[in-house]
Amino acid sequence: MTPHPPAQPEHDETPRQRLARNYGEQLQEVRVAQTAVQFLLAFLLALAFTPRFPEITAFQQDVYVIALVLGASATALLIAPAAYHRLVFRRGLKDRLVRATALFTLSGLTVLMLAIGASLLLVLDVVIGGPRAVWLTGAVLGWFGLWWFAVPLWTRRHGRQPD
Template identity: 35%
Template sequence: MSEAEESDQRRLARNVNELLQELRVAQAGVQILFGFLLSIAFTDKYATTSGYVRVTHLVTVLCAAVAVAFLTAPAAWHRVLFRQGRREDVVSSGNTFVLVGLGFLALAMTGTVLMLAEVILGLWPSIVVGAVAFAVFTGLWFAWPSASSQRAQHREHP
């Protein structure tokens, strides 16, 4: 193996390790959220909620389940492919999976905030609160980093 290939392999190993470390943080949170959302359906209060809250709850649970699937996929891919020398596939696909998973997690968090606000504040105020929650998650997780990346590219290549 040449020095350049070894360097690439080390870089890929580091990228895989960083990806899996980042996922540990996200996975714990989304799995706790998923468990919390599942438990709601078994409360006495749930039996008397409106159809709007029930549909919001179902959509939120489904978004959390999809987030769990996407955020755990890179670990599964790593386990299946790591002995085949396909780290590059794990890193590339894992990055996409994490971004999609975070998108669904943002939706699940928004739905959770929306449901809670609906129970406490009523329909229209909850929609405002939900929209603010969605803006915060998408802003912090996607828009701000993208804008920061674009600013850095403009500084490097004016």
């Protein structure tokens, strides 16, 4: 097996090379999120067919529907880069592809976070019920928001600026 050649420094890249590299990096990010959303959606889809599902409360049923719709929406957004790529492939639109993929991914992660929160609320409401379930879900959503959005945005604002 031959080692990969060293990556070119960003400042030596052509605009076309930079777009190709950026798109490749984005696809790696999307793959991680797609796996998470697939497991979540599979869990939610199967949940309706479990023996205890008819026993859930009206609140739990509403939360389930919200979680399911959010999970499906996150799936659509996180798979959208593949469909978008297929439709604009070899049309000279790589710059738009990279921007659209970034938007789809960020939107998909946001909706995925909400889907996880709704799913967690459903499970916690079944297990411990009431206000504790809501408070714990809020705390977990805050934790996600911190690491997925606040820290990266802080770093973006205060980190080293590109040359």
